Amino acid sequence: MTGQIQDDSKKKLIVSPIENGTVVDHLPPGTAVKIAQMLGLMGDSIVIIGQNLKSTKFGRKDLIKVEGKFLGEPEFNKIALLAPNATVNIVRDSAITEKRHVAVPDFVERVALCANTNCITNKENVPTRFITASRSPLIMVCNYCGYETKGEELKLKG
Amino acid sequence: MNFTNRDVVSIKDFSKQDLEKVFSIAGGFAKNGYDRKLLKGKRVGLLFYEPSTRTRMSFDTAAQTIGADTIWFAGPEGTSVMKGETLKDTIETVANYVDAIILRHPFDGSARWAAEITTRRTRRGAPKVPIISGGDGKNEHPTQTMLDLYSMLITQGRIESLNVALIGDLKYGRTVHSLSYALSMYNARLSFVAPDMLQIPSHITSFLDRCGIKHSEHSRIEDVIADADIVYMTRIQKERFPDENEYNKVKGLYRISKSMLSAAKPTMRLMHPLPRVDEITLDADDDPRAYYFQQAGNGVPIRAALLALVMGACE
Numbered sequence: 001m002t003g004q005i006q007d008d009s010k011k012k013l014i015v016s017p018i019e020n021g022t023v024v025d026h027l028p029p030g031t032a033v034k035i036a037q038m039l040g041l042m043g044d045s046i047v048i049i050g051q052n053l054k055s056t057k058f059g060r061k062d063l064i065k066v067e068g069k070f071l072g073e074p075e076f077n078k079i080a081l082l083a084p085n086a087t088v089n090i091v092r093d094s095a096i097t098e099k100r101h102v103a104v105p106d107f108v109e110r111v112a113l114c115a116n117t118n119c120i121t122n123k124e125n126v127p128t129r130f131i132t133a134s135r136s137p138l139i140m141v142c143n144y145c146g147y148e149t150k151g152e153e154l155k156l157k158g
Numbered sequence: 159m160n161f162t163n164r165d166v167v168s169i170k171d172f173s174k175q176d177l178e179k180v181f182s183i184a185g186g187f188a189k190n191g192y193d194r195k196l197l198k199g200k201r202v203g204l205l206f207y208e209p210s211t212r213t214r215m216s217f218d219t220a221a222q223t224i225g226a227d228t229i230w231f232a233g234p235e236g237t238s239v240m241k242g243e244t245l246k247d248t249i250e251t252v253a254n255y256v257d258a259i260i261l262r263h264p265f266d267g268s269a270r271w272a273a274e275i276t277t278r279r280t281r282r283g284a285p286k287v288p289i290i291s292g293g294d295g296k297n298e299h300p301t302q303t304m305l306d307l308y309s310m311l312i313t314q315g316r317i318e319s320l321n322v323a324l325i326g327d328l329k330y331g332r333t334v335h336s337l338s339y340a341l342s343m344y345n346a347r348l349s350f351v352a353p354d355m356l357q358i359p360s361h362i363t364s365f366l367d368r369c370g371i372k373h374s375e376h377s378r379i380e381d382v383i384a385d386a387d388i389v390y391m392t393r394i395q396k397e398r399f400p401d402e403n404e405y406n407k408v409k410g411l412y413r414i415s416k417s418m419l420s421a422a423k424p425t426m427r428l429m430h431p432l433p434r435v436d437e438i439t440l441d442a443d444d445d446p447r448a449y450y451f452q453q454a455g456n457g458v459p460i461r462a463a464l465l466a467l468v469m470g471a472c473e
């Protein structure tokens with residue numbers, strides 16, 4: 001497969017291919033727009049979003065294609081918070097040159113919100129910072145209030 | 159670990175050796191008296207955004223007793239906080255006037271944020287101003303825990319392996335949170351007595367599990383009082399309930415009276431961070447097991463020791 005997006009079950013191309021850029025695949029259904037916004041992709045870039053596509057592995061999936069932009073380690077880390085099973089393909093001249101599985105980093109800064117509504121980071125303009133206590137299940141400890149935010153209650157900064 | 163310029167934000171930042179150093183200096187003050195020139199020429203700022211009697215007055219007493227001047231505000235009224243000033247700007251400003259800041263603030267994590275602000279100032283060439291938390295929201299109250307542990311040491315001759323029952327508002331009670339963290343270093347057996355809606359938060363029981371500390375949850379005081387070395391009573395904190403109807407469901411649910419103390423060991427000590435409302439009846443005050451007023455008194459030597467340490471006057 002190249003940078004072209006296919007429906008897994010039928011291997012039928014349903015979204016046009018990209019020549020140079022990044023494909024973020026295997027996102028949980030309903031997360032693609034949120035992740036694209038989080039990564040700041042909704043500005044000048046050409047972005048194609050696929051939602052609720054069939055997936056042999058996960059049943060349904062979302063995906064994002066972005067033309068002309070090569071995502072790196074910081075973006076992979078952010079994606080991992082909402083989509084721990086995501087894969088990222090870097091496409092150059094219509095061929096996949098790099099395939100990566102994302103991973104939650106040891107420290108997460110400025111991306112997520114503390115689930116403790118009384119935390120100073122939710123009350124004043126304080127950049128959030130978390131220490132990853134567990135990756136599976138995802139548990140992140142707020143550097144400020146010590147609250148353990150679980151993966152299912154995780155919200156990203158808008 | 160060296161104490162000079164150290165922030166006191168979470169009890170989890172302190173080892174047993176650190177705490178023993180604080181207890182040792184506090185014990186020296188209590189036994190031999192205070193050196194009234196220890197902090198001469200130093201100034202301590204007390205920034206209390208929330209009401210306080212014991213924490214503020216014992217810190218003020220402690221600072222002045224060992225020679226420091228104090229400046230303070232009690233409640234944001236009369237300050238620029240009422241005009242919308244952020245915690246950051248207030249800390250940045252007051253740090254110019256003082257050598258240490260005692261902070262009580264309603265938001266969880268505010269003490270850690272304040273400590274970060276005074277550390278950042280040092281990159282601009284300013285001296286570090288240590289932040290000592292006097293309680294941050296429902297999060298922690300580390301200096302209360304230090305005096306609680308010191309009170310246990312005085313009354314039981316040890317802190318190690320005590321059977322401690324914590325009763326009341328365990329969800330919002332920051333003193334209970336800090337004390338639970340601290341007792342995990344001392345192989346304590348913890349019994350949490352509270353209505354379901356006010357039980358100890360899961361992130362604290364997870365922490366205790368990771369430390370291998372035995373703990374259990376109960377709904378009746380009678381189930382735990384006979385075996386306890388320490389009964390730690392707390393007030394249901396009306397001010398932290400988002401809904402007053404929820405508060406009304408649980409207020410007055412737990413009460414210890416003199417007659418209930420007959421089931422306890424003679425060596426048991428009844429502690430309370432205070433203020434109390436009605437959770438300990440007045441007739442218990444004269445029971446030899448009642449220790450809460452002496453406990454509050456222990457705040458002065460403990461806080462004097464801590465100030466002397468973080469301001470570099472003691473090794």
